[in-house]
Amino acid sequence: MKFNYIYLILLLLTGITGFSQSAKVKGVILNAYDQAVSDVTVSAGNVSTTSNSNGFYILDVKADQVIVISYMHVGYQTIKVQERLEVNEDKEINIRLTDTSEQMAELIIDNSDNERASGQVMISPTVIRRIPGANAGVENILKTLPGVYSNNELSTQYAVRGGNYDENLVYVNEIEVYRPFLIRSGQQEGLSFTNTSMLQSVNFSAGGFQAKYGDKLSSVLDMQYRNPTKFKAQLEASMLGGGATVDLVSPNQKWSAIAGIRYRNNALLVKTQDVDIDYRPQYLDFQSIINFNASSKWQWSFLGSVSGNIYDYKPVFGRTDFGTAANPLSMVIQYDGRELDKYQTYFGALKSTFKASENNTYKFIASAYHAKEQEYYDILGQYSIGEVDNNLGSDTYGQVLYPRGVASQLNHGRNDYDALIVSGEIKAQHKIKDNEIEWGVRYVSEDIRDRLVEWEVVDSAGFAITPPIGGSKNNQPYDPYYGPLAPYQNVRATNNATINRANAYLQWSRRTNIGENEIWLNAGLRAHQWIVTANDEKGKAQMVVSPRFQVAIKPNWEKDMIFRLSGGWYHQPPTYREIRAMDGTLNKDVKAQESIHLVLSNDYSFKIKSTPFKLTTDVYYKDLSNVNVYTLENVRIRYMADNNAEAYVYGADIRLNGEIVPGTESWLSFGYLKTEENYNDRGYIARPTDQRLKFGLMFQDYMPAIPNLKMYLNLVYNTGLPGGSPSYADPYDYQLRLNDYKRADAGFSYVFKDESIQTERNWLKNFEEVSLGFEIFNLFNNANAITNTWVRDVYSKSMYGIPNRMTMRTFNVKLNFRM
The missing domain is CATH 2.60.40.10 (Immunoglobulins)
Incomplete structure (x- = not known):
């Protein structure tokens, strides 16, 4: 017992x-x-x-x-x-x-082979969150990719392969989002729509994209916010602003939500420019996504966003040095006046996914976007040009001596824009054996109220500048001017417009084998019909059809390679911005711009020792017709609205990425492009986005002796764009270019804890990540310029191009908590 x-x-x-x-x-x-x-x-x-x-x-x-x-x-x-x-x-x-x-x-x-076959670039949200930049976020990383151009670190806008800012599609959770309308300079923008703390995945295509994406000519940025699975919280704070994000999940996992708030203040960056200003911006944004899993077949989600940007700008004094070392010159400006802009957006979208069976899925999406924007300014700049004393032993060393003339420029604006865009969409996916069929239909209604009042008077160092269009001939300072005085620029218009659109797509995909070689096939067709009513006058209904295709093959070789051929006949039906001409009038019958687009690509994955790398090469050609010629004023686009041009783009992109340092992704990119347009058969000249050479580097590293200390480098080099000539000049007479754009941003972060660095410190036990960072923007203090201001001197009979410089070297401190 x-x-x-x-x-x-x-x-x-x-x-x-x-x-x-x-x-x-x-x-x-x-x-x-x-x-x-x-x-x-x-x-x-x-x-x-x-x-x-x-x-x-x-x-x-x-x-x-x-x-x-x-x-x-x-x-x-x-x-x-x-x-x-x-x-x-x-x-x-x-x-x-x-x-x-x-x-x-x-x-x-x-799932990388499928992404490689579709030609999309996958970008890690972690990389987006950590890489430094004056405007950190998704767009900050895109600008390091080949074929993606921007020469404005204050802006989230970008151009792709010869296109402009209006030619890019942006989706969040399959819902199209829009860029601001009245924004004319990067420092007015504040925040991008995308809250990077809420991201789950980011895919980017620079061309040759599928028919399921919308009707634009250049690129697609397709982002997904994550579906929370447990409680999480994140807090970020820096000298430029901060944000907080929280993930919430119900005990039964049926409900989940993410809520994020962000604040941004660009004063730290803007005050490094040549102008002494009283600058009080306020950029505030709140976003939330709410998910409800009603059953294994039905899922619902709501995405909402409210943002308010107030741009209060009062310049006081400015000085810009230019010229040569032997003949240094300077322009000194005294300002009077103020600019007060307000941008408010309200966005909401309801999405429902119904999984009828394992092979049949339907999606219903309804969204509404309301933008209220106002731009009010009266700014007088009185300036003089003079020689700079460069005698090191002089008591006046560095001061401006011998002024060559005093001039002034008065700018006035009272612009208001109110737009309501409502859309409804049905999408479906069907799997039939090895085939996948996708289709969708969408209806969009745009209701726009627009008032444009702008005028500018320029007295250029001793004489008045007449209007560039329709003004009397002014040959000063060589001949006296006897014509009437008039504003250099005077635009007044009040417009009411509605645009109703209906579009649909159908595409087929198949992944199969030919012998021992894998092949991906995709073919699709889009149709888009629209009609514009401008100031109670109805335009004619127009319709375009866009066929698109993709073919990718992975040979059964020892080397891991994929070859792709993609393209199609792409169309971009006009938005309101494209139907408004430079004088403010509306052309309700503007046609869709067209582009026959071909892209030939190769992906080669390999290892050097044990380090994985991937080399991606693309060559592309675009033949454009019905081109709507435009000019770029900082980030504002103004169209001719007449479709009287044709153009072409060709180029090549190369990108090498890999884990140079284990556990961290880095890449090096190079791009070349050439784009020209022919307006009214006057001959081919460079387009405003004729970038030519592009070099980008995104690099991550850490110190082996101090693994907690990590370094990030973001470097961009672009050759100069057309735009160095006077804004009133005929582009066929002036093809001057701006100087090359060179920018490097570096970040150093001490990581107390993350997924690779763990610690036994008690105060860190409830956190997934804690880091303290120090950032240097414009590391080499390059004096980049976005445009030139041209001034003619009546005394010396000379014309000077005064660069409008971007931000100089700036330091920032950033703190990050994740739990």
């Missing part, structure tokens, strides 16, 4: 010990479209469970040993995750099921 008691005690102790040597795994299982997948068998050894209708699962596993957790479901490939858990550890592993081959990896299964 005593033996039996001893045996029983030992048995209980063994059971208790066995119980204590366990751990727990839980998470949410989604498919490639972020939909919950139920009835997935999750097993580890001889224990198993299944996911519920919300995709949630929980499984007890053995601790202190390597285990393999399998996720199996009919219609999806099996996924295996290898883990070693501590005793009583409660670990969350979220899985995305795809049609990729079986992997041994955690969290997100590799």
Whole structure:
């Protein structure tokens, strides 16, 4: 009997010990479209469970040993995750099921071949969040990619492969978002729409994109906000502003939400320019996405955003040095007046996803966008040009001597813009054996109220400048001027416009094999019909059809290569900006710009020693017709609105990326392009976005001796763009270029804790990441210019190009908490 008691005690102790040597795994299982997948068998050894209708699962596993957790479901490939858990550890592993081959990896299964075949660049949200920039965010990273151009660090706008800022599609959760209308300079913008703290994935295509994307000529930026699976919080603060983001999830996993608020103040950057100003900007933004998993078949989400930007600008004094070392000159300006701009946007979108079966999914999207913008300014600049004393021993060294003339420039504006854009859309995806069919229909109604009042008077160092269009001939200072005095620029217009659009697309995709070679095929067709009513006059209904295709092949070679050919006949039906001519009048019958686009690409993945690299090469050609000629004033685009031009673009892009430092992605990019236009058969000249050479570098590193100390470098070099000539000049007479744009931003971050650096400090135990950063913007203090101001001197009979310089070297401190 005593033996039996001893045996029983030992048995209980063994059971208790066995119980204590366990751990727990839980998470949410989604498919490639972020939909919950139920009835997935999750097993580890001889224990198993299944996911519920919300995709949630929980499984007890053995601790202190390597285990393999399998996720199996009919219609999806099996996924295996290898883990070693501590005793009583409660670990969350979220899985995305795809049609990729079986992997041994955690969290997100590799789907890179499909992305490579479609020609999209995948950008990690972590990289976006960490890389420094004067306007940090998605656009900051895009500007390091080949074929993407920007010479304005204060702006989130970018041009792609010879296009302009209006030729880029931007989606968040499959919902199209819009750029501001009245914004004319980068320092007015404040915040990009995208809240980087809410991002899950970012895909970018610089051309040859599929028919499911909209009707633009240049690029697609496709972003997804994440679907939260547990409580998280993030706080960022810097000398430029800050933000807070929180992830919320209900206990039953049916409800989840992300809410984020951001504040931005560009005063630190703007005050490094040549102008002494009283600058009080306020940029505030709130975004939220709410998700509801009604069942395994129905999911709902709401994306909302409210933003308010107030730009209060009062210049006081400015000095710009130019000329040569032997003959230094300076322009000194005394300002009077003020600019007060307000930009308010309200955006809401409701999206519902219905999974009728494993192979049939339907999506319903309704959105509304309301923009209220006002731009009011009266600024008088009185300036003089003089020689600078460059005698080192002089008491007046560096001062402006011998003024050559005094001049003035008065700018007045009272601009108001009110736009309401409402849309409804149905999309569907069908899998039929190895084929995938996607289609969609969308209706958009745009209601716009616009008042434009701008005039400018220029007295250029002793004489008045007459209007560039329609003015009397003015040959001063060579001949006296006897014509009437008139504002150099005078535009007045009040417009009411409505644009109703209906568009649809149908595309087919297939992944198959030819022999031992993998091949991806995609073909699609878009149709777009629109009609413009301008000031109660109805235009004619217009319609365009856009066929598009993609072919990719991965040969069965030892070398990992994919070759792509993509293109199509792309159209861009006009927006309100494109139908408003430079004099403010509306041309309701402006046609869609057209582009026959071909892209030939190669992706080559390889290793040097044990370091993985990928080399991507693209060559492209665009033949454009019905071109709507435009001019660029900083970031404002003004169109001729007449379709009286043709153009072409050709170029090549090269990008090499890899983990030069293990665990961190870096890349080097190079691009060349040439684009010219022919307006009214006058001959071909460079377009405003004729960039020519582009070099970009994004590099991450850390100190092996101090792994907590990390370094980030963001470098961009662009050759000069056309735009160095006077704004009133005929571009066929002046093809001057701006100086090259050179910019380097560096960041140094001490990481107390993140996914690769753990610590035993008690105050950090509740945080996933804590870091303190120091950033240097414009590391080499390059004096980049966005435009030139041209001044003619009546005494010396000379014309001077005064550069309008961007920001100089600036320092910033940034603090980041994530939990």
